[in-house]
């Protein structure tokens with residue numbers, strides 16, 4: 058029996074995949090406008106991609122912006138994500154700052170999730186998970202390959218590792234270079250869900266070729282999907298209204 062995650066009335070891991078919309082503003086004023094627009098899209102979850110923010114490494118400024126965003130978003134569960142440049146993000150960050158930023162977010166009482174990249178030192182990932190859990194914050198343990206799709210066994214191994222380390226939501230995003238790569242991601246997702254996962258997982262194949270993976274999560278086993286708000290945060294995200302329609306169609310057909 059797989060666990061589900063319920064936050065602010067949204068249950069991840071049952072029914073149709075939940076829709077998450079990223080915020081990618083550079084300034085506080087952009088972020089506030091974007092958050093107000095995001096509200097109108099009525100997503101299940103929002104993600105603040107902190108690496109897009111102009112002062113992303115200044116913890117005080119980040120916390121200030123977080124309070125502003127939270128005020129606008131009211132009841133929408135929020136993911137705090139600093140995506141490092143090596144995993145497709147906007148900025149590189151040193152380990153000490155990455156840890157400091159994520160700990161501050163976890164302790165801020167303003168976010169429901171933090172996203173921690175799997176490819177950090179194991180003890181750092183564990184420390185962030187412990188800190189977050191002590192603050193009742195869930196942890197997405199993530200991995201991204203913007204160049205290729207690793208073999209199925211490798212995708213499953215990374216998701217299993219994220220689970221073993223204590224991540225509440227193991228996640229992987231990979232780039233397909235062929236249609237067969239999309240099948241590899243879907244196959245890995247199904248195997249992880251049916252054979253190893255005891256909690257919800259999130260997977261996607263990026264860019265145009267991979268769009269099917271952002272729609273078919275309920276069939277293959279991905280519990281959350283990212284749709285574009287004002288601006289996409291990764292290639293292949295489609296607008297929320299269309300995404301919701303297809304998810305509902307697939308849900309009703311099961």
Ligand SMILES: O=C1C[C@@](O)(C(=O)O)C[C@@H](O)[C@@H]1O
Nearest residue numbers: 079138230261263283290291
């Ligand atoms: O990890 C992910 C998934 C993502 O890369 C995507 O492909 O939709 C978008 C990111 O904002 C998010 O942090």
